[in-house]
Amino acid sequence: MITMLIVDDDSREHDVIRYLLKKYSFDIETSYSTDGLQAKKLLEENVYDILLTDVQMPYMNGLDLAKFCKNRNPNCEILFFSGYDDFDYIKEALSLKAINYILKPISPDEFRQSMQEILENISKKGNPYREFEKSLSQNFYEEKAPVQKEKLTVNMQDDELLKNIDDAVRIGSYTSLDKNAHMLIGKYKYAKKVSHIYIRYLFSSLLKILIPAIPGLPEEDFQKAIEKIYTLNHFSDLCDYVEQYIDQVLSVLKRNDSTPNYAINHVIQYIEKHYSDDLSLDQLAEQVYLSPKYLSTVFAQTTGTTLNKYIRSVRLKKAAELTRKTNRKIADISMSVGYPNVSYFCKLFTEEYGMTPEKYRTGTQTKAITHD
Template sequence: MYRILIADDEKDERSVIRFLLDKFQFQLDIIEAANGKDAIHLLEKESIDILFTDVKMPFVNGIDLAKMAKSINPNIQLIFFSGHDDFHFVKNALSLRAVDYILKPVNPNELKQTISSVIQNMEQQNRELKREKSNIAFLKNHLLYRLLNGTSIDVLKNEYPFIDIDYLHEYRRMILMQFDVPLFDKLLKEETSLLFAQIKQCMEGMSFDYLHLNPYQLLLLLKKPIEQTEIRQIAKNIYQQIHSTFGIHGYFSISEEVEAPENIPERFKQIEYYLEDRFFYKDNYLYPIECGKLEQEEYLEQDENFLLSIQNAIQYVDTFSFRLSIDTLFQKYHSQKQISHIYVRFLFSRLLQILCNALPEYKETILNKKISAIYTCTHFSEIEQIIEEVKRNVLSFLEKKEKSPKHVIHIVKQYIHEHYVEDLSLNILADKVYLSPRYLSEVFIQETGSGINKYIKQVRMDSAKNLLIHTNMKVNDICKQVGYQNISYFVRSFRESFGLSPEKFRQSNGKTKEKTN
């Protein structure tokens, strides 16, 4: 129903117009204003389709009122009526694109014809607007469908220059609804309307768009940032409403937050992938599987520590820690059904990458093939088999390396670098690698060309030199810092290595004298 505002300072005139509009049975919502000022207030407050105004009124005349009305609603229909056939007023009325200029007293038939014409024009405009909106809506849906299927934003901008794609920035979350039957082919028009009414009710006033992907799938695009717990509750409510009303089972997949239009394809692939879990959890209708805070906090931290310990075990050729970390990780997930399989696949793909990187013969193509296999496994035991095969190869590689003299020397050197501040001797180092002092001494000389004591001295002297150049520490303190208890012995050893005493070495390298005690 259209709304008409009659503005005239004469009550009788307003009553006549109202009487005639009722008499001719125009379906109009009629409101009145006794002057231009009141009319402006109503125009600002109400949605007015037709302004029927006298030209001469107190406070604000009809021409100025019409100008104000046009600024508020450019599509408003203007009809002037006046007791004066004034060319000046007529000219102004025409400049405002008034529909008609009626002289008082109003001729009933002329009024009927004018109002009928106005209503016909508005209905025609509405039909055209609806058609235009329908065309734009179709193109927007087509554009969105292509975006979901991987067409880039830049390509879409070039192909649809007449569509402002800023509307894509409004989308912040997605819910993919998939049903066991072709629901959208089966529903009657009235049932489809009911379904969307129920969805709208569950949204609780939240603005959203939707896209029919196929008879089985509907995509909801929410236009507001929303917490995961809240959107899961909304999805639950929608599912329960549909299941209760139509008796149809389905699966709903919820995306992470969409930061920008460029993320929409990625988020869509993500929610499609979540739905693959329905083969593992047929009784569950909401995806991804909710894992709770344990996965989000403790599990993630634990897993990072496991991966780090496995990397360290490979680096330091520690077969015991290597076995323990991998076996513990498998035990953790072997019977765990509260964790999203997406996360599990991701975690063990990372583990596989760490293992393959340790094996020179494993090229990138082999790694990619095995990672792809992990993402197509239908059960965790299959992932375990893939990892177990590579784990055996890594373990064999580490065991060979563990027995080699080079590995023994690597451990000894590492221990010296980490503990040179402490008391070090051939006997202490031999105990650390479970070898006799004599055998260790021979192997060390064979591999490095230098004796162990000489190597220890070199490490300590290099550290002392660095402290003299880069710090203002006292020589006495540096002596202790690099593992010497006797200052005289330290100074003599330093002079043997660098040809200068520590103090003169510092001075020659641009450092100020050390402070006196």
């Protein structure tokens, strides 16, 4: 069936197009988007025969969207509709070989004529890109050699897996990268109903995270890698290619993983940014993909203090700074550094500085006046 992507930030226009397609009995499968960037993502993940787009839209206008579409699929038919009767828009639309530039409100007759012309064009020339895509879809998951199928059930969403992979690379966690990257690949190993275009898009997103983590690779290597992903014909070839990059990053992390400092530094940075939150050992361990017991032991060995004492030290230093430099109420300061119980806060503050917050404030102000 012929497919069409309709892009307009006014959802009412979608209803108009749907009505006209039905009225004139155009047997076309339609998808909808309300902004240019969302539509761009759909074009990356799917192949459409027709793009019907507004010109002025949020994030990415229809002319740029049409250029992107033509670069990916030169045989896609373009039809613009817009409320702007602007010669420059029309001129650029024609340069993209658009069928028509229909002004809103859409004239039913003009729409019908434009659609008939588009369908005639598709019928005459066929769509070699779609035939190629169909062939790829049929052969993409074919195994080149018999393998024992071991089904992997992954409940995590792709965005979550990619975020975990990004976090693992950022903090240098070998174990987390190895686990999440292979979960992502394994999730689609036998998912034969998933479009090969989406798989390529997903693996491109994975390489976007991995390649910058490999020392010495030039910037253009990423573009070459993406081009390679879109030329490989089989899922197994695609997996082998991506696995090379996973292995390279894992090797880098393994070299750096000889010391636990990467995890400790990340925990310290996290505490300094989130000292006002209700921090727990489990929460901090989750940040660096370590067990709570192991993190607690390594933190003490590396820093010479426990996690609880370090968190308390960071909070009280910040409290002392706020007490010294502001006129905020002590209760407000207590809350802002992570101690909702002001009495408990004052007890800890007194233990740390040998005086209450009020006396600390008075004393520092007196010293400042005497110094002046």
